[in-house]
Amino acid sequence: MFIGRLVVFITMLFSPHILLSANSEYSHAVKIKKIYPMGEKIYKKNCNEIRLADYKNYEELKTEIAAKKLCKVLKEKHLEAVSLYLWEYKRVQKSTNIESIKVNENEKCPVCGMFVYKYPKWAAQIFYEDRHYSFDGVKDMMKYYFDNMDKIEKMLVTDYYSQKAIDARSAFYVLGSDIYGPMGAELIPFESQSDAKVFYLDHKAAKILRFKEISQMQVYKLDE
Structure with missing residues (x-):
């Protein structure tokens, strides 16, 4: 059973048609661990500076990157990785407020006593x-x-x-x-x-x- 699940996961991970699609539903974890780092690396190495405020949506951004040759020639899966990184991660990174748990410095765990x-x-x-x-x-x-x-x-x-x-x-x-x-x-x-x-x-x-x-x-x- 475990091997079967692992094979399915690996297949998804390395299939550009399944994984690297703006309309596909795949986990936040895979994006964070695989897609965004790949896109960031490709962007920094192969692309010109891209003004994200000039684009209305992901599809427009991706199309323009290819049409205007804002990056060196990329394979489709690499183009999509760059586009997803720019649109879903870089664009919102500074403006996103994550509501985390607020803890005061004097609060100790009532079970173990640690701060x-x-x-x-x-x-x-x-x-x-x-x-x-x-x-x-x-x-x-x-x-x-x-x-x-x-x-x-x-x-x-x-x-x-x-x-x-x-x-x-x-x-x-x-x-x-x-x-x-x-x-x-x-x-x-x-x-x-x-x-x-x-x-x-x-x-x-x-x-x-x-x-x-x-x-x-x-x-x-x-x-x-």
């Missing part, structure tokens, strides 16, 4: 009516959650790829990967199932869980 602000990419929070608690990972958050479930108003975790604050109850969690957080083995959160699947394949994980599927036993087993 949470030192580990922003792992931050998680539980909110009650009159207070909130911050954690240096989903694992510690879940330990606290199982003992203090009553009257919780909101729970936030940090998407591993985007670093955006997302709703803990609607997230997808990868369990048993080779990536470790401040407190060791972790439940790695993602906003989308497709990103979770890519991470699962890349990092030799055991399973993907929804919030309601996470058990107290699984959480504590991560410390073994």
